[in-house]
Amino acid sequence: MTAVFPDRIDIALRVNGEEVEARVPAGRHLVDFLRLDLGLTGAHASCEHGVCGACTVRVDGQAVRGCLMLAAQVDGLDVWTIEGLSDNGTVADLQEAFVARNALQCGFCTPGMIVAAEELLAQPGLPSRHKIREHLSGNYCRCTGYEAIIDAIESVAQARAGKGAA
């Protein structure tokens, strides 16, 4: 019987642009795989049922909850965490704006916030303040009251739109 449902799965994927091969327990969540097996502690486990967004990472271009996806499901996919997005400069302007606007306090939500914000900003068009608030409505921050985060993302959206137009 156990042979039908193997409890360990071989996966091969790209994480932050690097090839990774691993054998993972079938029940291993993506966020635990990243944190415990790969040492990528930027994504955080918090509510562990998809509500708070602290574990948000990018999988094949989409912001996903690392606590709602299994490591086995990312076999063959392209995963980016805050570490990789920092190293390659993708979110450098967001990070700079977050620091300048003090759009973070304890910093526990911030990697997830930035991945979620980057997903929004990668879409065409200049998002309204309301749209930014709606897009982040699955990312919980207990420290800031959100306004500074919205300000920071809005400023980056405008700066990127300005650059695109120039």
Add this chain to the structure above:
Amino acid sequence: MNSRFGNPDRPNSYIGKTVPRPNAKRLVQGRGNYVDDIVLPRMVHVVFVRSPYAHAKITGIDATEALAVKGVLRVFTGADIAEVCTPWVGVLAHLKGLKSPPEYAIAVDRAAWVGEPVAAVVASTRLAAEEAAALVDVDYYALPEVTDMMTALDDATPILHPDMGDNLAFERSHEEGDVEAAFAGAHKVIEAHFKTGRHTGVTLEPRSILVDWNPGEGQMTAWHATQAPHMIQVVLAEHLGLTESRVRVICGDVGGSYGIKVHIYPDEVATAAIAKIMARPVKFIADRLESFTTDIHARDHEIWGRIAVAEDGKILAFDIDDWTAIGAYSVYPRTSAIEGNQVVNLCGGPYDFKNYRAKTTVVFQNKTPTSQYRAVGHPIAVTVTEGLVDMAAAALGMDPVEIRRRNMFADDAYPAVSPAKMRFEGLSHHASLTKLVDLMDYDALRADQAEAKSRGVVRGIGIASFIELTNPSPFMYGIGGARISAQDGCTVRMDPDGSIVAASSVTEQGQGTEAMLSQIVAEGVGVLPAQVRIVTGDTQSTPYGGGTWASRGAGIGGEAALQAAKALRNAILEVAGAMLQCTPNTLDIRDGAVVDMADGADRMPLSELGRIVYFRGDTLPKGLPRELVQTRHYTPSDYPFAFTNGVQASYVEVDTDTGNVKLLKHWCVEDCGRVINPQLVDEQIRGGIVQGLGAALFEELHYDAGGQLLNGSMADYLVPMAGEMPDMIIAHVETPTLESELGAKGAGEAGTAGAAAAVMNAINDALRPFGGEVTSMPFTPERVLRGLNKLQD
């Protein structure tokens, strides 16, 4: 005395400016180092078996099956842990009559709330420990539970702790003036019943601790998400039988605390005990259900309040009857009586009136213990006070701004003492209210409200004034016997290259403590903030102190840093004077260089002074002091607390068909004395406001009559999210405290203190034309519809 910080043209003028936080850059890159990010060799994981009963005798524990799970190393019962760890009692001597029974790290023979630890499973992985925890077979004998606050003292109610004699944990009454006569002679008397919802802090990072015990050197090291490393050191040492110097508490990055992480939690102490028994690193990270069932709760209050007013709106008297239920134990070591005590201290706080009666009744119940959460007691006192003031204004046909103007302490009335016997050094209620009215353009907003009404859109404006207790002296805890420091220290050192290292006993939870300290030290020494490296959160390498709670980091820790920095400056100049052959008082340090005081002419970079002192001390006069490390401590002593004040306003839209409340905008003017970093203070206020908005609209822990928590997940317990929150306009009036040179008071709790009351008053302003009113938080759509009498079943 401290007015020089108001001059923006002074040299090294960093106090009062927005400078970036030194730790923010790595946090946005995901390079934080929270406890769960730490992995140590031989580390094991502990998972707790928790009581599913609100009240039950533990009649047996069988761990056979659990121990058979692969990876499981040990299972501990309460009795096992009690062999190495003594129980504690959460009382304070100055809270007279407060009682609570001994509490064990793991329940020994009786569990008293759902979630209380009854056994611990240790395994090589958390997965194995969790799997095994479900297999620990605990035999319970259910006992009658006490869950209703208002009947807790009835004769028919069982006594939760039979040894205590009754279910009363604490009560305190205060009376001033002739309350009965004031009510008898009043033009109007308004009476109302308020409820604040039991809620909790919901820190994004759950409670986390990793403890190692090295028997070779008799050393315990705890990496802990905490606000008070030295308090934790004291408690672990005392209850595990160690000397304090052999317990090192390290507090790295903390993912939110807000008062949640300033208490002693049984599971965390048990983790330390297990590390001592097993002599290897043991990690405990709470999961989200554990956060909801075992993080301290707060604000579970019912209050009956009366206000007496004269025809001209003058407040004649307040009469407050506050009830709160604190769970099964008073939390150690800060106790669970402070919140009710604060309600007695703070009701009527902004107002100059004569007759005051307040009572708090604090009872035990079989629920999660309550204790101090951000703005302890303030939101309750402000809700009752400001709710009654608005109701009185409405009864008199008076504008809510006007009634406040007629009653607030005059800005030149200080020092003043409130009817609750709180001492105010200097507040600015009128200046703050005036600023608020201008900021929100009150008249225009009233016009907008009227215009909306003409379109059938129901809007309301609410105001809430408040006072806030900050910078607590030893009168808060030390006087009651708790080994919780009201003093903080800072050691400032110059390294050979002229850069500065400052180690402080206040901690960083994201407020910007390290930025605040860096700019104070930079100004005090005379260097750039970027040249200052701040060290916090390590009992082994920082001076002794209280940590970060009760809005004390900047006011107390900041003053210690300023004095230490100034002492280092003087020590540097003494050496510089000898080297440059002039008197030190003709020299200054600016931007990291020794200069002439008179004209700022460069004399010598600090790196040159450092090179001589550290590597060529032989060239300096023998006997010349060259102590380029200085430590100073500070504790407030003139006043028990540095009170601050502020006023908030909320503009809401109420859908009278659905009961939904939309927050349109929020304003806050507050006076925290000297503002050290305007951006950080504003963001403290904003974040605090949103926690208050959560209390107003969303947050409430629901229990059934059997003491079962019904909404222990983030899907069921609602918190403010970005979509529902308004933009917030923040401004300040600055009345520095004269007690310290820095002049800073606290700012971290002002937002939370007044936000919920402002929203309540705004909703009631909107509902009043319909004859509606709400006074039970949170104001859910259902409660708003009930307030409008549209729901009656």
